[in-house]
Amino acid sequence: MSDRPITLPTFSMQGKVCMVTGAARGLGLEFCRAFIESGCTSLIVLDLKESEAKAAADELSALAIEHFGYEAKEVKVIGIACDVSSEPSVKLAYATIMETFGRIDAVVASAGIVENYSALDYPADRAKLLFDINVHGVFYTAREAARNMIPNGGGSIILISSMSANIVNIPQLQTPYNASKAAVKHLASSLAVEWAKDNVRVNSLSPGYMMTKLTKTILDKDPELKSTWERLTPMGRMGNPEDLDGAIVFLASDASKFMTGSEIRVDGGYCVL
Ligand SMILES: NC(=O)c1ccc[n+]([C@@H]2O[C@H](COP(=O)([O-])OP(=O)(O)OC[C@H]3O[C@@H](n4cnc5c(N)ncnc54)[C@H](O)[C@@H]3O)[C@@H](O)[C@H]2O)c1
Secondary structure, three states, X not given: OOOOOOOOHHHOOOOOEXXXXXXXXXXXXXXXXXXXXXXXXEEEEEEOOHHHHHHHHHHHHHHHHHHOOOOHHHOEEEEEEOOOOOHHHHHHHHHHHHHHHOOOOEEEEOOOOOOOOOOOXXXXXXXXXXXXXXXXXXXXXXXXXXXXXXXXXXXXXXEEOXXXXXXXXXXXXXXXXXXXXXXXXXHHHHHHHHHHHHOEEEEEEEEOOXXXXXXXXXXXXXXXXXXXXHHHOOOOOOEOHHHHHHHHHHHHOHHHOOOOOOEEEEOOOHXXX
């Protein structure tokens, strides 16, 4: 047997400095795992609470060392507290990243929230908070990434949108969320055009129903809903976070180096119905 690598070398995240927001749990944490599994050893975990970001960073360091056989001195995974809805907080996080690593190559904006109210009853302050996190937070995260990537020759930014950018979910009511995710998808396309000449690529990744704390909170209030979601999904199941591993590594790595302004949907076929 040949000892050639069994995947295209362009999919490797080796030597790249990566950062993920909302990475203490859920999809963000899984994106970090996928990067480690693809050879990344310089990683920044951003989340609201420092204790949770640092605990996730420790877990990821241990994964790299114990499971994937890296030496401890090769691995640098740090956890930083950051509220993405606050531009000063985002700027401070990037200042720490640049001080610690000197560059940033791949950024995933995964922090986001969902709440379910009818539009007629949605409290204005809750809708504002959702847009501050899901839209403005993604904008600050992407803009600060580009500001730091451009002087170093470019990079890849992935904005986590949702299938809700393309369809209206039923039966649960979530108009501001759906609108926020459509905004994220179009932010990716628009920023991609602005930064294309600087070799900063911006794409969006739109998951369908994935099993995380975000969806579990909704399902705990309405156990019947899970079978409704499964019935509406052609593949007949919810996604597991690791179902997104291939797409996130593709978008973050050089495997997608001529791709910008695109959306990848990973939704078990939901949107084609
Ligand atoms: N789970 C799904 O089915 C699904 C489907 C489509 C899209 N998405 C999107 O994927 C992303 C991740 O979702 P998830 O399921 O992992 O959610 P989750 O609730 O499990 O995790 C979200 C993380 O973001 C963090 N966060 C929230 N507000 C923040 C803020 N202001 N600053 C920094 N961090 C903050 C939370 O602390 C948490 O760790 C979200 O943008 C979500 O809209 C999820």
